[in-house]
Amino acid sequence: MMEFEGFERQDMYYDERLQPIDEKICELLKQRKALSEGNPGHPLQALVNEWAEKYGFYPEHLHSVFSTLGAEELHKPRIKPNGFRYQLPVMKSAEQDKFFYSIVTVRQYDNASVVVLSADWEESEDLNYKERPNWHFKLEIGGNQHYDCRAGSGAGTTGKMSQNFVVSPPLPDDLSGIEFYIQAYDGYEPQNSVGPEVVLG
Known part of the structure; x- marks a missing residue:
């Protein structure tokens, strides 16, 4: 259920x-x-x-x-992952415009998956709060069916961000043929995309 x-x-x-x-x-x-x-x-x-x-x-x-x-x-109603199964290693990465994106693991649940996206970039420690980039990331998943991806908890610090995405239905345990599409935005407006879409396949 x-x-x-x-x-x-x-x-x-x-x-x-x-x-x-x-x-x-x-x-x-x-x-x-x-x-x-x-x-x-x-x-x-x-x-x-x-x-x-x-x-x-x-x-x-x-x-x-x-x-x-x-x-x-x-x-949109948010799915609450339940029935944790295990951590599924992924180890996919790509670099674009000085951003290094990686998905190291996916947490598998009975009713959903949680994809952990990391982004790393060079950023000066001297920037004040207002000068720091306000990046927002969107994740889409390509495969044989439609997957709903909702941003969940996340955290960031100087030059680094980690964002969880709740994916439903759950991803297959065999990720062959699954591609992860990442789009970065400056803020939350869809027209403010930062570079083209990145594919981790």
Whole structure:
């Protein structure tokens, strides 16, 4: 049985007269998601100001709405790995633009796998906090089926980062034919990619 992390939201007050409008909003959100092909972006400041004045909203309220639309993945139910089996050695690495990426091990569970991604780069100890790179890493896995990869716990220090990714369904014990695709981003915006995708195969 799949176990998810999270909480069950309780029903609150709701004006039933709003139901047709709310359903229409959901329909429009679906159209927007399909048209954006997974990269919704954010309307320009001038547009937000124009719409706020036209429809009687505060601009910051509209900004919060559009920011939420780009964060759907954050609300996807998270699988909680359970039934630990063993550590599976991987020993795959690649270098790109002074970044050295490596996946040394995968922790195998009954319902998921945890891929441990490391990134190392040269960084001066003298950089202050604001000057340090704010790298964000995305992992995708290629194989004979689709794998969902969710960033889990991680840690970093000067010139080094380690990030766990929860993968479901579990990876096979034989990783022949499995490729790990890594993309680095400056921050969390999908358009701010740092170099091309790296393949650890």
